[in-house]
Amino acid sequence: MILRYFTAAVLAWHWSHATRGGVVVVAGADRVAVVYNLRIRSSECIYDQFQAKESVTYSVFVESESHGQPKATISFEGPISGNEGLHPDLGTMEENHGGIQQFNQLGRELRKGAVTHWPNIKDKDKGVRFDKRAGIINRELIADWTHAGEHEDAELSRLEARRKMKEHLSSTPKSDFVKTMMIDRIEPFEETHLIKADGWYRLCVKSLASKLLVEMDLRSSSQLGGIDKETGHVYTHEERATLDENVLLKSSDASPVESSDAAPVVKVDEDLERHLEQQIKGTDLLPTQTQAKHLVSLVAEMMKMHDEHKRRVRSHRASARRNYDGVSRSGWLETLLYVVVCGFQIYTVRKWLLQNSLLSGNI
Incomplete structure (x- = not known):
């Protein structure tokens, strides 16, 4: 258990990169991060299926492969498929084109749903946007890491940038104008959305004017166990592993753990049992468990600091x-x-x- 964290700490210093086409696979100890190699004005997307009432956090970090700017367009949208019940009052079939009936899929709804169905539903929920009421997510922005980390001594400047970012994220976009987010810290850009409609969602990153190395991830609250109260985002895989280890250490007592590969337990003599009785108490392992928890937290902090230092x-x-x-x-x-x-x-x-x-x- 502790050995696995030491292995993770050692392997964190020795990432193995295997290039396959336009994808770089970065192998770690517990998970595999996929880094996409984007050419100029090219894009890559990842897809995942989510259920309603769960929170999803997407994470994107961009590095410039050449001498260009680490600047990319990020879009998160959905559901792009699997949403037959999104408009039950409008029917599940669209118009017949050439004898072929087509199902209502949000890939088309994103393009024309607001125009086609707006006259039918505009008076049902007054004051509520059509896409917001139906659960459509169509988020797009430009993130720029060019000046990230250049003014880390100016704390007031960082606080002002965070305040503007929070105001931008809290405001609902009312036009197709794509704003540019200036990232002030060298860290992944993250956003958390509440899923209202079942289906498949996609996260896409498009390079603008230079070759990029893009690392992106989709994290679900149902898979990783909720939202971190400190960050407001879904737990990362590393944080989830640390929490699981703490729960395992807290629940482990002095009772021996049975192993499927262990030999059958041999019954000892009554005299030996009497001598061994009450030799080891449950409280004897409390200091060890405390030190193990502290060690797990230190290893997790070291891995986090290493990732930040590497970026x-x-x-x-x-x-x-x-x-x-x-x-x-x-x-x-x-x-x-x-x-x-x-x-x-x-x-x-x-x-x-x-x-x-x-x-x-x-x-």
Whole structure:
């Protein structure tokens, strides 16, 4: 149990990357994170099925593979399929096209549902948006990690940025205008949504003007056991593993654990039983359990700090490359400008000297 955490801590320093097409598989101790390699103006999506009344958190972290900006368009929408009961009052079949009957799927509802069905339902729930009432999620934004971590000493600036982000997330988008979110910290961008309609949902990330390495994940409260009160998002896989270990340590007593591979228990003599009776009490393991819990929390904190440090190093390396390119371009421009100015000066001086020599010859 504790050995598994030590193994996780060791393996965290030795990630194994296997490239398969446009996907980089990052193998950890307990789970596998998929990092997508996006070309310029390309997109990747992940899909998952969720039930109503559960919360879902999506997490996206973007790194620039080349010298471009770590900037991408993030969209979370659904249900895109499996929502036959979304509009039961409107029927389950759409119009007949060429003798083929088509089911109501939200892939089409996202495009034309608000226009097609709005006259039929606009008076049922006054003051409530059609997509909000039906449970349609169509969230899209642009996240920019270009300046993440550059002003970490300015606490007031970070607080102001967080306040604006909370105001933006709490406000319901009323137009198709896509806003740009400036990420102030080197960490994944996360949002939590309450699912109102059953079906399949998708999270898509699209690169804008540079090659990107994108890590994205969908976490369900029904699978990971709820929402973290401190962050307001669904528990991560690492946090869930730590909580399970704490519960296991708390529930473990001094009673031996039976193993399926263990040999049959041999009955000891009555004299030996009498001598061994009351030798080990349940309270004797309390200090050990306390130390084990503390060790589990320390290992989990170390893994979290390692992940944050790894992201920070990669982000600073990409920022250094961008700054180097900018300085290099500025140097080339200054050198070119210097050559042009020097050439113009030489031409001007030479022309002036020639004019003076001609004037002196005439005299």
